[in-house]
Amino acid sequence: MQLNIEQLRNETPGTQSVIHFNNAGCSLPTKETIDVITEYLQIEAVIGGYELKEKYQSILDQFYKEAAQLINASEEEIALTANASDSFNKAIYAIPFQEGDIVLASEVEYGNSYLNFLKLKEEKGIEIQIIPSDEHGNVLLGKLEAMISPQVKLIAITHIPTNSGLITDAESIGAIAKKHNILYILDACQSVGHIPVDVEKIQCDFLTATSRKYLRGPRGLGFLYVKKEVLKKLKPMSLDMVTAHWENADSYQLDLNIKMFEQWEKPYALVLGFSKAIAYLNQLGIENTWKRIQELSSYLRDNLKKIEGVTVRDIGTNQCGIVTFNIGDIPPEDVVKALLQNKINTSVSARFSTVLDMDKRGLSAVNRASLQYYNTKEEIDVFVEFIKIAATQIPEYQ
Ligand SMILES: Cc1ncc(COP(=O)(O)O)c(C=O)c1O
The missing domain is CATH 3.90.1150.10 (Aspartate Aminotransferase, domain 1)
Incomplete structure (x- = not known):
């Protein structure tokens, strides 16, 4: 077209x-995105926030459908978050790292990601190893494969870095991660909405995205994709009453589904705008x-x-x-x-x-x-x- x-x-x-x-x-x-946000706020102000949310539930849920369609995932694999860093942190702190576990990261990792790996190093004793790249900045796939050992728990790759035009070959890295059964997180903050991103082809277990950049949504939102089969291996870094159920003074139950990465309270006007922005792109x-x-x-x-x-x-x-x-x-x-x-x-x-x-x-x-x-x-x-x-x-x- x-x-x-x-x-x-x-x-x-x-x-x-x-x-x-x-x-x-x-x-x-787009004007359409701005309009749905401001209209929602106007109605919210006169009929009540909780009351409007009830009425709009099915429209708000469209967000998951649009986001899933864009990256070829299912709606049960998408969590709404505050931004890409929030998505990234929620994902990595849910991985049960143990002392001596190794994270293989690319040379173009974003500050937030690397800072949190340093924190995990300090607190849990993980080791960070950097995957070398060639003179053009492309990850050396042979070197990556040679670095794999039983201690490697996670491969972390930035699809498009913040500071250059590079597009990393996320699919070839995914094939290696899959072959060795290693968890794979893709920082797709700059790539979702910018280039075609297909989680089935890439074979990543986690993918992080933000609303305000190439997706053209409002500021202050993002999403996290987690592959369904991986959810049962994770423990969320904090609990929220969406999926954690308080039973009594000593216990709670946790539903291990994607909603464990969400907060109960959300900026619904912005969610509508985010949904509209992705729908617009899906249409184009x-x-x-x-x-x-x-x-x-x-x-x-x-x-x-x-x-x-x-x-x-x-x-x-x-x-x-x-x-x-x-x-x-x-x-x-x-x-x-x-x-x-x-x-x-x-x-x-x-x-x-x-x-x-x-x-x-x-x-x-x-x-x-x-x-x-x-x-x-x-x-x-x-x-x-x-x-x-x-x-x-x-x-x-x-
Ligand atoms: C490659 C990359 N990853 C992650 C982020 C963090 O995104 P956010 O500000 O939505 O948390 C950015 C922001 O510029 C980025 O460029």
Whole structure:
């Protein structure tokens, strides 16, 4: 299906006022998404929060159907969470780690993931081992397989990192995890809604996603996928009255289903918005939106590479809509500020988010322009012209 970009932009009010290249930070929502949220809040205010939720239950439950459809899972495998980090933490703290267990992690792990592995190291005595990657940033599959031992309890992979265009070959890693019967968690925070993600093909046991980025949902929500067969091996890090039943002064019962990762209290207006945003994408078709993002990001990378003084920083042989670069020694924050004054939204990806990869490449921060399917070549042309002008100022920064 050919996307009607003009129509999609008309359905997204923000595209009329800014050039939004910060989609890996937070994408612009559609008017439809904003409307369902505000309408729900308006009705809630006049008829009562609990009362409205009862009425809307079946509509709210659509969220699970839409999320499951997008990643080829079942509704009983999706938990609504606060964000991707919340999903990740809920998953890893539910794994019954023991002293000496090994976690194999990729070089591009996100700060939250790695910090919590360090905490598990400190508290439970697990060991973290980093899977090496080749000169392009691709995980070395042979090396990964050679690292597998009976102590390896978990393989943790970031599908698309926050600081580069890399797409990790999650499927090949999944085949190895499956072959050796090792738990596999995929941080798909930047990939769900951005590229096609199919949990059956990837064979992951856990997958984490967030609402506000490529899914174009509201801030403050995310989801966690857990494969049904894995649930019985887990113990949630904390209990909530959704699945834990208080029996008496000394005991409780726990239902081992996906709801054990949820909280009873939820921001229902936002859940509706999140559901609407995923439904919108399911209708457009992720294959179509991904094709458009690929075209736009190749165009941007090719144009940036032509500018003297600009270094494109993306690793990976298979690349996505996140485009990273530096302009000589100009501090990336200065570039973002100057772009913002011209109504162009971009961001900085700093060392602290991906310490291992940034240190390996000797980088302290990069500029990040992350494209969504609603962006246009005309917007890229404006952006590139601006970067050309910025590049003329490199000598002043030396
Ligand atoms: C690769 C990656 N993983 C995880 C996260 C954390 O997502 P959230 O802020 O929704 O917890 C981010 C956020 O930028 C990310 O880029």
